[in-house]
Amino acid sequence: MEVHVVSSTVIPQGLPPTENTKIPLTVFDMLAADMHIAVLHAYMPPMPTNTALKDGLKKAVGLFPTLAGQLVENDDHCRPYISVGDNGGGVLVVETNVGSELLDILPLEPSPELERFHPPIDETQHLLQIQLNRFSCGGLVIGLTAQHRVADGKAMSSFFVAWGKLVRGLQIDSFPVYDQTMLIPRDPPRCDHDHWGIEFQPLPLPPSIPPSTLNSNKIRNMRVHYSWEFISKIKTQMPRKHSTFEVLMGHLWKNITRARGLDPDTLTQIRLSVNGRPRLRPPAPSEYFGNMVINAYPRARVKELTKGSVADAARLVHDAVGRIEDGYIRSLIDFRAINSGDVLVPVTDFEEPFLCPNLEVDSWLGFPFHEVDFGGGGNLCAFASSWVPAEGVVILMPSLPGIGEGGVDVMLTLFQDHARLFREISHSLD
Incomplete structure (x- = not known):
């Protein structure tokens, strides 16, 4: 099965605020794996055109600005943050044609072959990457990778639902919340539990683990x-x-x-x-x-x-x-x-x-996969991790x-x- 890349573009950040916004990573963001997580959604035809999907994505990016931002480390490397509204960033969109029918790959069984349906997750320059894989039958596999320190699965599922609604021309009735006031430390802060060795590694840092002999x-x-x-x-x-x-x-x-x-x-x-x-x-x-x-x-x-x-x-x-x-x-x-x-x-x-x-x-x-609908009549027929x-x-x-x-x-x-x-x-x- 051949996957041919047709185009690769970057959807820029939405209208920037009056000044660059820095959203600090919370302790929960810092606990998340510093890597991209890849998920595949497969849809039977008919599906909206790639143009319609990208137009809806542009609107969604405006509502979920951190996905198009940049992950930044301060000079002291202690306070990482997401930069929103600055130059750079954006969402990578790759479009491909697949020389087979969607039914040929269903169900989506775990295999290294699945990696061809989403952008690479190593050395990425964008926090969100999307690959639109259009099959000869008109079916579509959307391969999405997102930097885990920007959002967890619960958050990303809400983004996917919103994207689908925007493609269908519907209003969003549930907007993302970025307010971190509920995460303000107590005054004075106190640790009632031991978090060293459970969530974080105590200093001094241990030596790097040598490469495993296991393959x-x-x-x-x-x-x-x-x-x-x-x-x-x-x-x-x-x-x-x-x-x-x-x-x-x-x-x-x-x-x-x-x-x-x-x-x-x-x-x-x-x-x-x-x-x-x-x-x-x-x-x-x-x-x-x-x-x-x-x-x-x-x-x-x-x-x-x-x-x-x-x-x-x-x-x-x-x-x-x-x-x-x-x-x-x-x-x-x-x-x-x-x-x-x-x-x-x-x-x-x-x-x-x-x-x-x-x-x-x-x-x-608990994720609302059943609510993800891009219109056109095509139904979600499979989803899987990469x-x-x-x-x-x-x-x-x-x-x-x-x-x-x-x-x-x-x-x-x-x-x-x-x-x-x-x-x-x-x-x-x-």
């Missing part, structure tokens, strides 16, 4: 589907009520650990992304645009997971998420204020791309209605031997 080619990206019927079966085993996420995550954690064949006394943990917006008191607006994700860390010994029940694993997930509440979030905000003169380095910056025996989990179950060259990553996303039986799709990355064993037991209820 990223040994990593397999895979997609596993869980129907609502199967998830309901797991829930019948629960002595107490749990969310779909908690139940499915308990099931996955238990079976992934079994597939890895780890020593029974090994400690395994999940780094689990939690949306902090509704957990603040008072809650932050759901429209807050930026990052407001905090990590929860359920932990257990391998023997506890493999010999215990799914209900036990789900309870560990539930309890760890429950500890992320207003007090913890305020403590993290104050931690940044107390250490405002120091270089804060996320602990994740010192990790290899091989997380075994641990996992990193993101849930997209190829992930790291082991131990798990992403939960809703299966699209009308495609299959519904439920939850799980994208996960494991070493090839572990992936083969997991595939065999992925639906085991033992």
Whole structure:
């Protein structure tokens, strides 16, 4: 399958304010991975023209100005910020023609081939990059990459919905919120929790990790589907009520650990992304645009997971998420204020791309994919993350209605031997 680049343009920032605006990165922005995250959305024909999509994108960029800004470090390298309204920046738009029909690549199975449908994520010059891949049948795959320190998944999904509405000529009824007053430190600031070694690496910094002897080619990206019927079966085993996420995550954690064949006394943990917006008191607006994700860390010994029940694993997930509440979030905000003169380095910056025996989990179950509509009559028929060259990553996303039986799709990355064993037991209820 050939992907031919037709054009590459930059949509400039919208009308600049009277003076350059500097939006400082919050402690949550600093915790986000300093990299672009790539996501693909596939639409059946008919779809609007590329011109219509770009016209709507220009309007959307005006409403979400940080996506077209520039990520800047101050001279002391302690206070990074997003520059809006200055020269430079903009959104990169690449247009391609694909010499095949969209049905030829559906469903979007994890593969390095998917990287051809979005701009490169290394050494990027733009915070937001979009690639419009037009297939011979008229179908479209929109490949989007965004700098994670500018916005989390919740924020980016709201941008996508707004872009679709603007292409259809509709008014936006929910505007992004950039006000950071709800994140002001307490007076005086105080740390009620220990954040060194949990969120940030204490100084002095450790030596750089030498290149791993493991080969990223040994990593397999895979997609596993869980129907609502199967998830309901797991829930019948629960002595107490749990969310779909908690139940499915308990099931996955238990079976992934079994597939890895780890020593029974090994400690395994999940780094689990939690949306902090509704957990603040008072809650932050759901429209807050930026990052407001905090990590929860359920932990257990391998023997506890493999010999215990799914209900036990789900309870560990539930309890760890429950500890992320207003007090913890305020403590993290104050931690940044107390250490405002120091270089804060996320602990994740010192990790290899091989997380075994641990996992990193993101849930997209609450994102409004079903609301993304560009008009023209074409329906969203698939969405997926791009190829992930790291082991131990798990992403939960809703299966699209009308495609299959519904439920939850799980994208996960494991070493090839572990992936083969997991595939065999992925639906085991033992």
